[in-house]
Amino acid sequence: MPRVTTQPQLPSAPRPAGDEVAALVEQARAGRTDAWARLYQLFFAPIFRHIRYLAGDHAAVEDLVQEAFARALVSLGTFDGRSSFSTWLHGIALNVVRNHWRASASTQTAHHRLEAMHTVRDAASHGDVDRTHLAKERAKVVYAVLAGMPEHLREAFVLRDLEGLPPHEAAAQLGISPGNLAVRATRARQRLRAELEAMGWLSPLEDAS
Amino acid sequence: MITDVDELAVAEGRPDPALDAWLDDVSAAVEHDVHRAHVPWDFAAMLARAHALDPAIVSAQAVAEAEQSEPVVSLAHRRAAAAQGATHDDPAFARLIDDVRAATEHDAALRMNGVTPLRAHDRGASPMGRLVVAAVALAAAVVLGLGVVEGVHVLRGDDGAPADAALHQGSARDASPERAEIDDAPRVRPPAVAPREPVPPEPAPLDPTPREVVAAEAVAPSPAVRPTKARAPKVVPPVERAPSLAERLAVLDGEAHAAWKANDLTTAEAKFEALIELAGTSRLADLAYGDLFTLARRRGDAGREVALWKTYLRVFPEGRFADDARAGLCRRDASDRPACWRAYLEAFPEGSYRAQAEREAGGAP
Incomplete structure (x- = not known):
């Protein structure tokens, strides 16, 4: 079942108008650095947020955001306008994060998982644990589990269930159909639940039948 | 055979508040981080990276200009x-x-x-x-x-x-x-x-x-x-405040x-x-x-910008734009740029322009 997020959304500036963005993209393609500066500013916050959700770890986000914009700038000639500039840019950000995942995939995953389990257990064992702290520790666990999942499940789940993007938008960013997105996100969700059950954090769901 | 659609239908029909609570916590933690993040928006650094990726598309001159003018x-x-x-x-x-x-x-x-x-x-x-x-x-x-x-x-x-x-x-x-x-x-x-x-x-x-x-x-x-007419209320002139x-x-x-x-x-x-x-x-x-x-x-008006930065730093030496103003002066108005950038790094070791500062500070004075 798609999750209805209860978290407040970021206060964000109004979305730039499509025609303004299209004009800026044309100018940037023509070599206008000031146009790219404006696009950088318009899309910095959403790309930062997008990458932060995907990466899970804030330590690398700054560099990844810079990398995404730099790669987008040198690839601007390949933007054909079939999708919106925003979708295209988010797709580049996703590729940058995928490369980051691959570069950092190692035995660290298992190590992080064990570490996360410990920290959450420690946090939960204190009755007066700070709510924010507990949330952070839970986030570590979830991202540790996600790190062990295939990329296609992980990214569908993050975009749909964590970042809370509308299905059509998340699907467009991944280049798949909304139905396919839902299947991937659901599978990721089931795997996540199974892992959390195995770690003893969640009780098995009662059979509805 | 169980298809994806069947699987989806079964999965979507089953509410899971316990898992949702976890995921809410994850979103909350990420949003908390995003809100608290102090991220330098160094446009020039991004251009420098783009130049490194493809110098034919982003010239060194464009990077230099961005470092001077932004x-x-x-x-x-x-x-x-x-x-x-x-x-x-x-x-x-x-x-x-x-x-x-x-x-x-x-x-x-x-x-x-x-x-x-x-x-x-x-x-x-x-x-x-x-x-x-x-x-x-x-x-x-x-x-x-x-x-x-x-x-x-x-x-x-x-x-x-x-x-x-x-x-x-x-x-x-x-x-x-x-x-x-x-x-x-x-x-x-x-x-x-x-x-x-x-x-x-x-x-x-x-x-x-x-x-x-x-x-x-x-x-x-x-x-x-x-x-x-006789009982009409008096027109009282409004009190000037x-x-x-x-x-x-x-x-x-x-x-x-x-x-x-x-x-x-x-x-x-x-x-x-x-x-x-x-x-x-x-x-x-x-x-x-x-x-x-x-x-x-x-x-x-570049001259006005420089004058404003100087005035601002006198009034707000630790103001919210002090980092930007100091960097601006190093870029535009410093007779001894390396010294200026060294002073910048000392004042703002985590500053937004530290990448350029480190490049230009030139080691020990």
Whole structure:
């Protein structure tokens, strides 16, 4: 079942108008650095947020955001306008994060998982644990589990269930159909639940039948 | 055979509040991080990376130009970050500004709904029309009055703090999305700033009939108790009240942004300068300097930018734009650039421009 997020959304500036963005993209393609500066500013916050959700770890986000914009700038000639500039840019950000995942995939995953389990257990064992702290520790666990999942499940789940993007938008960013997105996100969700059950954090769901 | 669709149908039909609670926590943790993040928006560093990726597309000259001409790229972000602190640490001033804004918007709404002052054809309005107009005017006066009373109360300080102390804590205006739009990046069109009308000292006259008489009609329950000529209430001249400092600042801010939106940059600059003069070393003045930097950039007045940075650093050596201003001076106005960048690194070891500073500082002095 798609999750209805209860978290407040970021206060964000109004979305730039499509025609303004299209004009800026044309100018940037023509070599206008000031146009790219404006696009950088318009899309910095959403790309930062997008990458932060995907990466899970804030330590690398700054560099990844810079990398995404730099790669987008040198690839601007390949933007054909079939999708919106925003979708295209988010797709580049996703590729940058995928490369980051691959570069950092190692035995660290298992190590992080064990570490996360410990920290959450420690946090939960204190009755007066700070709510924010507990949330952070839970986030570590979830991202540790996600790190062990295939990329296609992980990214569908993050975009749909964590970042809370509308299905059509998340699907467009991944280049798949909304139905396919839902299947991937659901599978990721089931795997996540199974892992959390195995770690003893969640009780098995009662059979509805 | 179980298909994806079957699997999906089964999965989606099963609520899972326990897992949802976990995921809410994850989202909360990420949002918390995003809100607290202080991320340098070093546009020049991004261009340098693009140049490294493909020098044919992003030339070294473009990078050099960006390093020279874009020293302030993070205003909008910092404003947004500052806004969170401002609204949290100064609820009293935020309430005051909200009240002033509410009264202004109410007045604007009256006007936009046809209750415009002194139109010839309004003079012959029906008694019912005038009754409605009077009721709305009365409501506006009450709202404005409450706002002023509340504002005075707030400025006097619920906690006994001096009135002007509130002004030194920032304001709720920072929190508005349109405020976050006031930025410094090169613009293709005027910033999308919602126009803010100056706060009127009194509700605008709605009709040639004195306000008090109309108001009396508005509350008359029936013709039987309509005031006769002999019993008509006295027309009392409105008491002139000098606008408070907060109101004057709000008016200046509104006028500055209205002028900016109308592309009248000269007037906008003059209004921000007047605001700075009034606001002293408060956060409002700090923010107004950011607006002046942006305006100077838009006018292409490099000399003015340098002068503003110097003035700003004298007044706000640790202000929210000090990092940008110091970097700007190193880029544009330093006779000894390496020394300037070394001093920058010492003052801002985690500064937004540390990458360039480290490149240019050139090792030990």
